[in-house]
Amino acid sequence: MESNNQFVVIPLQELIALLEEIFKRFRNEQNEPYHGHVNDTKKLYTRNEIATILKVTPNTISRYRKKKLLHGTKWNGVWRFSEKELIRFISGKAK
Numbered sequence: 001m002e003s004n005n006q007f008v009v010i011p012l013q014e015l016i017a018l019l020e021e022i023f024k025r026f027r028n029e030q031n032e033p034y035h036g037h038v039n040d041t042k043k044l045y046t047r048n049e050i051a052t053i054l055k056v057t058p059n060t061i062s063r064y065r066k067k068k069l070l071h072g073t074k075w076n077g078v079w080r081f082s083e084k085e086l087i088r089f090i091s092g093k094a095k
Helices: 012-030 047-054 058-066 083-090
Strands: 044-046 073-075 078-082
Touching: 044 047, 044 083, 047 058, 047 078, 047 083, 078 083
Parallel strands: none
Antiparallel strands: 044 078, 073 078
């Protein structure tokens, strides 16, 4: 049996678009949002959403993140913060 292993090179933007399409289809089939590897949260928030909730500017959220007071994950150029992390931050358990 002969194996024809082939590699396909895909530009990063095309790969991201492909993954987003896969997640979109997954959401439609499961009828619920996809949250990636964040298993213990029901919602992910953007920097602007967190700023609105905390009634501060988005730049303040960036400062909190840089000081490691608020932990997030960058996905497709946008910082996301889990609901669990927001609750931890609000409750004053920031490390």
